[in-house]
Structures are given as C-alpha cells and as structure tokens.
Amino acid sequence: MVQKIIHIDLDYFYAQVEERDNPKLKGQPVAVGGSENRGVLATCNYIARDYGLHSAMPTKLAKEKCPHLIVLPTNMQKYKAASTIIRQIFYKITPIVEPLSLDEAYLDVTDVNLHQNSATLIAKEIKHQIFTETQLTASAGIAPNKLLAKIASDLNKPNGLYTIRPKEIDTFIHHLPVSKLFGVGHATKKKLSSLNIEYCHQLQKLSLSTLQAHFGKFGNSLYYYCRGMDKRVVNPSRMRKSISVEQTFSSDLNSLEACQTALGKLYPKLLTRISNAQALCISSLVLKITDNKFNKYTLTRQAHEASLEYFSLLLPMIITRTAHPIRLLGIGVQLSEKENKQLSLKL
Structure with missing residues (x-):
C-alpha cells in the first residue's frame, strides 16, 4: 500500500505568534531572538527575510541590514501553549504523529477515512483547524514518504500546500537540488559539488558502491x-x-577560568532538562563554543552519564581550538535508544 504522509510546518512560528498577539506588528519586519549587543535571531517574518535576514544571524548584523527591524525576546511559554493546541489537532486526525519540534510534525494518514482518505483534503482540513483555533498559518507537504513530504511543505511558503503524487515522483526529483535531500548539510553538499553533482538526476548516475565509497553508510x-x-x-x-x-555572554570570556565558571552555571540548567529515563540513555557528552569571530567548534566524547567533572575535563580541549575570546558556550548530551551503562568517558 502506498503511504500517505503529511508534513506540517508552522510559518515563522515564534514571530507569527508575536504578530498574532500584537496586531501592530503586522506589516513590519519582526524577529525573535537575543539582544542587539550579543544575541542572534531565532526566527523572523518574511518581511524581514526580504532584507536578507535569517535564523542564527547575529542581531547586530540583522539591525544593520534592516535598521527598523523589531526584535522581540523569546517567550517559550507562549509558543509551547500554541504548540500544545496544534498537536491536539494532529491527534484528532491520527494517532500516528511524529513531532519534530514545537512547530513541525509528520502525520501518517494512510488509513484515515476523513475526506474519503484524500491526503490533500486532510492537510487542508488540518491547516484550517490550526488557523481557526490559533489564528496561525501553516504550510503542508503531502507525499508517499517523509523525504518528499518535508521537501513539499517548503515549496509554497508561507501558508502553502503542495502534493507530490506517486506518478509525479520521477519528474519532481529529476531537477531537485541535492541540497534539498535529507541529511545533506554543508560538508556533504561541498563533497557532492567536488564530484560535479548539483541535481538529483546527476546523483542517480552514480552506482551504490560508488556512493558508499565516497560517503560511507x-x-x-x-x-x-x-x-x-x-x-x-x-x-x-x-x-x-x-x-x-x-x-551567549554579554562580555566575551577571555580565559579558561572564566569558561569554567560559566560551565558551572550552565550545568544545573542542563540537569533540569534531563529526565530520569533519559539519564539512563546518555551515550555522549557534547560541548560547543563560538568565538567572537563567529568560528564554531564542537567536541563530542562517549560517556554514560552527565557530570560536571567530565565537562570540566573536556573544556580545555575545545577552548584551545581557538585563539579568540569565547562569546557562546553550550553543553549537552546525546541519547541512545536503549539504556547504556557500559560506556565510560573516553578522552
């Protein structure tokens, strides 16, 4: 049986929620994120994007590109409340829902009888219910699999809808840029470019063994x-x-000691986000830094538990990768699907 998958993606979610709650923002460039001095944008509306703004852009640079940009602080409580309503709409349609974030999810509607099992009409119904209950718009992609559904949802944003039917797949995929494929990031795109591959039809000419030789698994x-x-x-x-x-710090950290102090303040915040069940599934510790030249570095090491001592041991290893002061420090854990009590920290 052909699957019927819908990918729903709320349009510029954080900023759209702010526009909804303050109508005076409509028609103006709006972003949500950190302060102009040190912060970065979490998201921005499409008016702001016309100025070349995008998520993760330093707020200071964004204001230079768009001097009249309105930057609002994040309000996660408000965004989570809207997300809860939206997920309830999903579950009224089907129990087979895979949330990806607060504003994005896959739905399998293969066996849903609503609208005579027309996935396109079901997606329109979902979009309508989201707008009715939250006054927010969403874009939807409908396809026989997750890969194509996600690509489709991005084609007619904002408030878009695009359906890829089984018979249309070959034509659709032929001239699709390889950068649109799931898992193709900057490094993979660069490697494909070195092989003179930009579109899927060019990639199709490479054998499975050749691709495995170049890209492994x-x-x-x-x-x-x-x-x-x-x-x-x-x-x-x-x-x-x-x-x-x-x-992201208001002042750059200029020494290992300053970074260690900051680490000590971050660590308790990390612990509050890890449940008891998740603590049993920790497989790695992760540190990341951004220096004041916006160079980014990440360090990952296997470990079976989160520990301030472990993070402290790893911190000098990543700090020495840059000669510049540190503007951002992040710590985290990677989780395995099963409990893993066998791994120890490997430096």
Missing part, C-alpha cells in the same frame, strides 16, 4: 533519496536524540 541513503525513495516510517514514539543548553 550515508551513501546508501543518498542512492535511494535521489530517486525519491524513503523507507523511514512516521514514528509516534520517536525519542529525542540530544538535549542541550547554551548561553
């Missing part, structure tokens, strides 16, 4: 993804793979 996924094939199922019990906290 991910080469197997690339072989199928560039043909519009994806065997991943919508997983309602999908477990979080990582938990982290980070802080």
Whole structure:
C-alpha cells in the first residue's frame, strides 16, 4: 500500500505568534531572538527575510541590514501553549504523529477515512483547524514518504500546500537540488559539488558502491533519496536524540577560568532538562563554543552519564581550538535508544 504522509510546518512560528498577539506588528519586519549587543535571531517574518535576514544571524548584523527591524525576546511559554493546541489537532486526525519540534510534525494518514482518505483534503482540513483555533498559518507537504513530504511543505511558503503524487515522483526529483535531500548539510553538499553533482538526476548516475565509497553508510541513503525513495516510517514514539543548553555572554570570556565558571552555571540548567529515563540513555557528552569571530567548534566524547567533572575535563580541549575570546558556550548530551551503562568517558 502506498503511504500517505503529511508534513506540517508552522510559518515563522515564534514571530507569527508575536504578530498574532500584537496586531501592530503586522506589516513590519519582526524577529525573535537575543539582544542587539550579543544575541542572534531565532526566527523572523518574511518581511524581514526580504532584507536578507535569517535564523542564527547575529542581531547586530540583522539591525544593520534592516535598521527598523523589531526584535522581540523569546517567550517559550507562549509558543509551547500554541504548540500544545496544534498537536491536539494532529491527534484528532491520527494517532500516528511524529513531532519534530514545537512547530513541525509528520502525520501518517494512510488509513484515515476523513475526506474519503484524500491526503490533500486532510492537510487542508488540518491547516484550517490550526488557523481557526490559533489564528496561525501553516504550510503542508503531502507525499508517499517523509523525504518528499518535508521537501513539499517548503515549496509554497508561507501558508502553502503542495502534493507530490506517486506518478509525479520521477519528474519532481529529476531537477531537485541535492541540497534539498535529507541529511545533506554543508560538508556533504561541498563533497557532492567536488564530484560535479548539483541535481538529483546527476546523483542517480552514480552506482551504490560508488556512493558508499565516497560517503560511507550515508551513501546508501543518498542512492535511494535521489530517486525519491524513503523507507523511514512516521514514528509516534520517536525519542529525542540530544538535549542541550547554551548561553551567549554579554562580555566575551577571555580565559579558561572564566569558561569554567560559566560551565558551572550552565550545568544545573542542563540537569533540569534531563529526565530520569533519559539519564539512563546518555551515550555522549557534547560541548560547543563560538568565538567572537563567529568560528564554531564542537567536541563530542562517549560517556554514560552527565557530570560536571567530565565537562570540566573536556573544556580545555575545545577552548584551545581557538585563539579568540569565547562569546557562546553550550553543553549537552546525546541519547541512545536503549539504556547504556557500559560506556565510560573516553578522552
């Protein structure tokens, strides 16, 4: 049986919630994020994007590009409240829901009888209910698998809807940029470019063995993804793979001692986010820093538990990667699907 998968993605979620709650913001460039001095944007509306703004852009740079930008602080309580309502709408349609974040989810509607099992009409119904109950718009992608559904949801934003039917897959995928494929980040895109590959039809010319030779295990996924094939199922019990906290400092940290002090303040915040069940599934510790030149560094080491002592041991290893002061420090844990009590910290 052909699957019917819907990917729902709320449009510029945080900023849209702020626009909804303050109509005076409508028609103006709006972003949500940190202060102009040290912060970065979490998201921005489409008016702001016309100025070249995007998420993770330093707020100071964003204000230079768009001097009349309105930057609002994040209000997670408000965003979580809206997300809760939206998820309740999803679960009224189907129990097979895989949330990806507060504003994004996959739904498997293969066996849903609503609208005579028309996935496109079901997606329209979901969008309508979201707007009716929250006054927020969402974009939807409908396809036979997760890969294509997610790509489709991004095609007609904002407030868009796009359906890829089984018979349309070959035509759709032919001229699709490889950068749109799941798992293709900057490094993989750069490697593909070195092979003179920009579009899926070019990638299809490489054999499975060739892709595996160049990309290892991910080469197997690339072989199928560039043909519009994806065997991943919508997983309602999908477990979080990582938990982290980070802080951008009002003043740069100029020494290891200053970083250690900051680490000591971050660590308790991380512990409050890790449940007892998740603590039993920790597989790695992660540290990341951004220096004041916006160079980013990440360090990952295997460990079976979170420990301030472990993080403190790892901190000098990552700090020495840059000669510049530190503007951001983040710590986190990676989680395995099963309890793992065998691993110790490997430096």
